[in-house]
Amino acid sequence: MRYFTEDREWVDVDGDVGTVGITDYAQGQLGDIVFVEVPEEGKEVAKGDEAAVVESVKAASDVYSPVSGTVIEGNAELADNPALVNEDADGEGWFFKLTLSDPDELKDLMDEAKYEAFVAKL
Amino acid sequence: VTDIDLANDYVEVELGTLPLDAWHRAKGGRMVPFAGYHMPVQYEGIMAEHLWTRESAGLFDVSHMGQLTLSGDGLDDALEKLIPADVKGLKPNAQKYSLLLADNGGILDDLMFTRLPNGDLYMVVNGAVKYDDIGHLRDELPDEITLNHMDEQALFALQGPKAVDALSRLVRGVENLVFMIGDAFEWNGVPLRISRTGYTGEDGFEISVPGEHAEALADALCAQPEVKPIGLGARDSLRLEADLPLYGHDLDPETTPIMAALNFAVASKRRREEANFPGAERILMEREQGPVARRVGLLIEGRQPVREGAAVLDADGSEVGKVTSGGFAPTIGAPIAMAYVPATMAEIGTKVQLNQRGKVHEATVAAMPFVPHRYVRGAK
Numbered sequence: 001m002r003y004f005t006e007d008r009e010w011v012d013v014d015g016d017v018g019t020v021g022i023t024d025y026a027q028g029q030l031g032d033i034v035f036v037e038v039p040e041e042g043k044e045v046a047k048g049d050e051a052a053v054v055e056s057v058k059a060a061s062d063v064y065s066p067v068s069g070t071v072i073e074g075n076a077e078l079a080d081n082p083a084l085v086n087e088d089a090d091g092e093g094w095f096f097k098l099t100l101s102d103p104d105e106l107k108d109l110m111d112e113a114k115y116e117a118f119v120a121k122l
Numbered sequence: 123v124t125d126i127d128l129a130n131d132y133v134e135v136e137l138g139t140l141p142l143d144a145w146h147r148a149k150g151g152r153m154v155p156f157a158g159y160h161m162p163v164q165y166e167g168i169m170a171e172h173l174w175t176r177e178s179a180g181l182f183d184v185s186h187m188g189q190l191t192l193s194g195d196g197l198d199d200a201l202e203k204l205i206p207a208d209v210k211g212l213k214p215n216a217q218k219y220s221l222l223l224a225d226n227g228g229i230l231d232d233l234m235f236t237r238l239p240n241g242d243l244y245m246v247v248n249g250a251v252k253y254d255d256i257g258h259l260r261d262e263l264p265d266e267i268t269l270n271h272m273d274e275q276a277l278f279a280l281q282g283p284k285a286v287d288a289l290s291r292l293v294r295g296v297e298n299l300v301f302m303i304g305d306a307f308e309w310n311g312v313p314l315r316i317s318r319t320g321y322t323g324e325d326g327f328e329i330s331v332p333g334e335h336a337e338a339l340a341d342a343l344c345a346q347p348e349v350k351p352i353g354l355g356a357r358d359s360l361r362l363e364a365d366l367p368l369y370g371h372d373l374d375p376e377t378t379p380i381m382a383a384l385n386f387a388v389a390s391k392r393r394r395e396e397a398n399f400p401g402a403e404r405i406l407m408e409r410e411q412g413p414v415a416r417r418v419g420l421l422i423e424g425r426q427p428v429r430e431g432a433a434v435l436d437a438d439g440s441e442v443g444k445v446t447s448g449g450f451a452p453t454i455g456a457p458i459a460m461a462y463v464p465a466t467m468a469e470i471g472t473k474v475q476l477n478q479r480g481k482v483h484e485a486t487v488a489a490m491p492f493v494p495h496r497y498v499r500g501a502k
Contacts, residue, residue, distance in 0.1 A: 008123050026123045031355070032169035034450040034457075035426045054123065055427055057168040057450050058355050061123045082425070 003066065003106050004115035010090070011066040013106065018067055019097045022054065025119050027089040030056040036082045038074030038096050045069060045098065047105050052095045054085065067105045069098035140185040141276045141333035145340055149351050157186040157249035161354055168355035172452040175322060175360055176493075179282035180352035181343050188252030189275050189330060190259075193242040194267040201243065204262055205233075206379065206399040208390035212237045217302045217317050221379055221387050222247075222255060227401020227408075228375035229382065231255050232367070236304050236317065244315065246277070246328075248369045276336035280343060281326035281352075281360070283496065288346035289316075289327055296327060300500030304328075309339065321357070323364025323495045362458060363451050365419065365490035371430055372417060372446040372460050380408035381462065383417045415443060416468040419490035422448070422457040422476070422483055432478035434463050442467070445476060453493045459485070 002012045008026035011018040027033065035055040045051045045065040052063035052074075074096045077084055085093035100106075110118060138159045146153065151162030162183070164171060174180055192201065198209040207220035214237050222230040233255075235245040247255045252271075259269055280289055290297040293307045296316055304317025312335045320326040331339050343349050358368070367373050367382060378401065379387045388394060388405060397406060422428050427450050434443030448459030459476075467474055472487040 022123050030123065031164060032167050037426065053426075055450070057172075057359060057452065058163070059125050060427070060429065061125050063123050079425075 002112060003109035004112065004118075005064070005066045005109055006118065007064050008119070009063060009066050011106075011109070013100070013103075016100050016103065017072070017097055018069065018100050019094050020051070020063075020066060021094040022063060022085065022089055023115070023119075024089045025122075027086050027093070030054060030059075030061060032057050033082045033085045036075075036078040036085060036095070038076075038078060039071045041071055041073060043071040045071060047102075054082075063095060065098070066109060067098070067100050068102050069100045071096050071098045073097045140183065141336040142183045142185065142340055145337050146183065146351070149344075151351070151353060154354070156354055159186045159249070161186060162351070164353040164355045165351055168353070168359060169452045171350070171352040171356035172359050174350050175282045175324065175352055175356060176453055177282070178350075179280055179285040179288050179326070179346075179348040180322075180356070181340060181349050182279040182281065182352050182357055183276070183340070184249075184279050184328075185276040185333075185336070186249030187277055188245075188247040188249065188255060189272040189277060190245040190247065190256070191238070191242055191270045191272065192245060192259075192263075192267060193270075196264065197241075197243065197267055200263050200267050201235075202393070203398065204259070204400065206388045206390070206393055206402075206405070207235075208393055209235075209243075211390070211392075214239045215303055215305050217304055217319060219387065221373075221384065222258065223379075223400040223405075224375055225400045227378040227404040229369075229373045229377050229379065230258060230375060232369050232373055232384075234319065239306075250370055272330075274333050276331050276333045278329045278331065278336075278340065278343070279320045279322075279326060280329065280349065281320045281322040281324045282348070283325055284348035285324070285326040286498070288343065288348040289329075291346060292342055299327075301325075301497040303500065309342075312339070314339075318498065321364075321366050322360040323366065323491055323493055324360075325496055325498045358447075359449055359452055362447050362449060362460065363453055363491065363493040364495060365492070367417065367460065368447060377417070377462070378405055378408060378413065380405055381413040381415055381417065385409065412465050415462045415464055417446070417460055418463055418468050419488045419492060420445070420448075420459040420461055420474065420476070420485040421488040421492075422459060422485045424483065425457065426483065427457040428459050428476050428478050428483050428485070432459075432476045432483075434461050434467075435475040435477055435482070436464075436467070439475075441477070445478075451492060458488075458492050460490075463487070
């Protein structure tokens, strides 16, 4: 099941593991992505924390963690190929995986239909 | 995902619209507030637009800039009191770069001016400070000098190695211009002022066109296979690679021409000997003895851009300078920056450290321009 934030991140949840990325809409707004910094394994993040950095030609942006938990993996591919986020934000361009510490937080996030409606108004 | 520096240049003001506003939107331009106007930051993407300009030709709308004419008895003498350039020696249709200086030698703006065939001067100043410039010129120039703000004119830059192919198909004769020379032309009965100049480091032209004909000319230019519209984002990355400083970022009232490494702006021996431009004493002393701090280029290690506002650190980790422009350089494929550093750290090859949001980046002082200029110069 995939959940979305108003900051245009997504978290795909499988058991107690979440995979986090930014949405296709977000990568389109950022433009050409030239640098991504993902969190290291073992890092504790709270919901809403700045967990990763993404830089386009024009500007630097923070990526917030949609949920609280412990990072188990950052996407190492993005260091050498940050444009992967432009090419496949919803899939190969994921940022990090974490074990969720409070799955109840997912209730505050949007499902895909709600997110599409939210983005349509932006 | 949220921009870290979103509020950087944002000021709550009523934004103006320029003659090409609807045209940009129809072309898919993403409009942002810039210099008091809605301006396109990009169309298909900054990287693609940047590379297209370096390979082919890009059309930039720079109508936000101030286009002025100056006329009247004693014009050359009067203007020489405000800028360090040799105005008197400027031949008809020749163009020069210069700086509007404060009394302490600080830079109020950088500008281009051209001698018109009737002896008047045509001047282009930066959009963000054009009303300050106009006020300064009106205050400082004697009453005999008439200043006309041509705010009904649009201004385009057509830049890139194929700009000459595209433009000469529409306007015959522009191919005979050389770098820093302009002339009057006509297109479909519309009077144009065209010079072989620009701010990307590439060959190209700047075209002044009456606002009511701007859309038609933009359409005609973009109908040429070499030409695509290019936004402000690529304009910024192109000029950064080409060692062209941007006013309000790399130049400001705290910097002098010598600090800014614009020594060529005080190239006239006569002007230096007369020493009657604002701040002459300080500027000439800095020219002889070297300034305390200087604008340099930086190559950044790694992939992460280091942008305006990052601190330059000395060996002890103390802040001794500032990054004034920085970003990813599409032509080079790596991050680059401009910064002010102490004279002792300004030599090419010097290793420096930069602090951006608490993270230290390694950088090396590099020769500029980062990408060689490809101007089409005339015979000397």
